[in-house]
Amino acid sequence: MLEATYTLANGVQIPKIGFGTWMIDADADADAAKAVHEAIDAGYRHIDTAEAYGNEVGVGEGVRASGIDRKDIFVNTKLAAEIKNHDEAVKAIDDSLQKLNLDYIDMMIIHAPKPWAKYDEPNRYFEGNLEAWRALEESYKAGKLRAIGVSNFDPTDLENIIKHAKIAPMVDQVLAHITQTPFKTIDYAKAHNILVEAYSPFGHGEMFKNTGIQAMAAKHHVSVAQLGMRYLLQLGLLPLPKTVNPEHMKANADVDFSIDDADMTTLKQMKPLTDYGQFQKFPVYSDRLS
Numbered sequence: 001m002l003e004a005t006y007t008l009a010n011g012v013q014i015p016k017i018g019f020g021t022w023m024i025d026a027d028a029d030a031d032a033a034k035a036v037h038e039a040i041d042a043g044y045r046h047i048d049t050a051e052a053y054g055n056e057v058g059v060g061e062g063v064r065a066s067g068i069d070r071k072d073i074f075v076n077t078k079l080a081a082e083i084k085n086h087d088e089a090v091k092a093i094d095d096s097l098q099k100l101n102l103d104y105i106d107m108m109i110i111h112a113p114k115p116w117a118k119y120d121e122p123n124r125y126f127e128g129n130l131e132a133w134r135a136l137e138e139s140y141k142a143g144k145l146r147a148i149g150v151s152n153f154d155p156t157d158l159e160n161i162i163k164h165a166k167i168a169p170m171v172d173q174v175l176a177h178i179t180q181t182p183f184k185t186i187d188y189a190k191a192h193n194i195l196v197e198a199y200s201p202f203g204h205g206e207m208f209k210n211t212g213i214q215a216m217a218a219k220h221h222v223s224v225a226q227l228g229m230r231y232l233l234q235l236g237l238l239p240l241p242k243t244v245n246p247e248h249m250k251a252n253a254d255v256d257f258s259i260d261d262a263d264m265t266t267l268k269q270m271k272p273l274t275d276y277g278q279f280q281k282f283p284v285y286s287d288r289l290s
Contacts, residue, residue, distance in 0.1 A: 002043040002253050006238060008170040009193045012147050014074055014107070016233065017253050018046035020199060020242035022053055031055075035244045036062025040073065042249040048173075048199075048240050050078035050111055051096055060100035074106045078151060079136065081112035084128025089135030097144060108136060109149040109173060112284075113157040119283035126160045137167050149173070151199075154289050155188040162192060173197040173240075175284050177207055178231050179273040182289035186235065198232045201239040204279045212270060216263060223251065230255045231267050 005013040019039040024032045032055035036047055040062070049059040056077060063073055077096050083089050097105060110132055114125055129150075136148040149171035150161065162168050172189050174182055176198035189196050207213060208224050217227040225241070229252055232239040241252040259267070276285040 001233075001255055002045065006195055008147050008195060009168065010147060010170060012106075012170075014147070014171075014195070014238070015044070015046035016238055017044070017229070018048045018074075018076070018197070018238060018240040019044040019249070020240040021047065021049045021055055021059055022199070022242060024053070024055055024058075024242070024244060030058065030061075031244075032058025033061035033065065037065055038244075038246045039249050040066040040068055042246060043253065044249065045072055046074040046076070048076045048197075049100075051080045051092060052078065052111060056096055056099035057101075060102055063100075063102065070102070075100065075102065076107040076109065077105055078109050078111040079132060081110070082115040082117075083132055084115070084125050086131040086135050089132040090138070093135060093139045093144065104143065105145050107147040107149060107171065108139070108145050109151050109169075109171060110136070110153075112152040113150070113154075116283055119287060124157065124160070129157065129160060130164055133161055133165050137165065140167065147171070149194070151197075152284055152289070154182075154185050158185075158188060158192065158194065168192060169194050171195045171197055171238075173199055174289055175200050176232060176237060177201050177203045177273075178213055178228050178267050179203065179207060179210065179270045180288060181235070181268065183268075184290045186237070190236065195238060196236070197238040197240060199240045201228050201232055201241050203273055204276055204285075206273055206276055210270070210273075213267075216267065219263075220257060220259065222255075222257060225252050226255050226257075227259070229253070230257060230259055231264070234259055234264060 004016040139145045140148050147170045149169045151173035217224045
């Protein structure tokens with residue numbers, strides 16, 4: 001499965017499973033480098049980071065130290081949610097290139113439609129997102145980026161880009177897992193040839209506590225994590241699991257099985273998760289897409 005790919009709207013191939021790096025110690029580049037190197041050793045060829053994670057330097061080190069040809073590793077990073085003007089976005093793109101220390105970035109996406117500190121405010125930042133998007137378009141055309149997209153955008157936010165920009169987003173990265181699947185956003189994205197990536201595919205561990213999911217996993221003779229991964233893949237999504245445990249890295253991608261239609265329906269209709277514990281304070285967990 002780690003060798004399988006989706007094809008983005010511009011024809012670029014992107015591995016169907018990525019390795020997430022959020023909350024891998026931003027204060028120790030060596031930690032991120034080690035985790036990325038181990039993920040690549042385990043077979044991952046898609047690495048996801050962000051300016052906001054503070055670990056782009058370590059991620060770049062891990063990619064370069066892997067011994068794998070650069071063209072065979074897909075690296076995605078994110079433009080900070082707070083950047084809503086063209087010139088700041090241009091600088092941030094170049095800063096990410098410098099921190100990663102790579103000749104190009106495979107994909108860069110706007111981290112969120114609103115600044116994190118203002119996430120609960122009504123302002124949709126339509127003009128600011130278009131300005132940031134214009135900078136991404138320019139870098140894409142210049143060959144600095146192979147693909148561009150967004151994250152945490154709902155259909156209204158996506159429509160703003162699609163209607164007013166020259167290039168449509170190629171991906172939308174959103175919170176998605178069993179008990180929290182934003183079908184409205186997924187359906188809109190698919191209708192516009194936008195691939196949906198799923199971060200926090202295990203709900204930051206809260207999904208593991210669900211007895212119904214535990215029972216379904218047991219029925220299929222797999223772990224809860226493997227069931228969660230397979231669920232997202234069968235929906236046509238691209239999951240981004242995160243772990244620093246090499247054995248879990250391998251197990252998370254060992255999903256060569258199928259969930260039948262009846263069980264998929266059951267999983268889709270499971271009661272939504274309402275409490276993410278200590279992570280509830282983050283805007284994306286308290287104000288989820290539909």
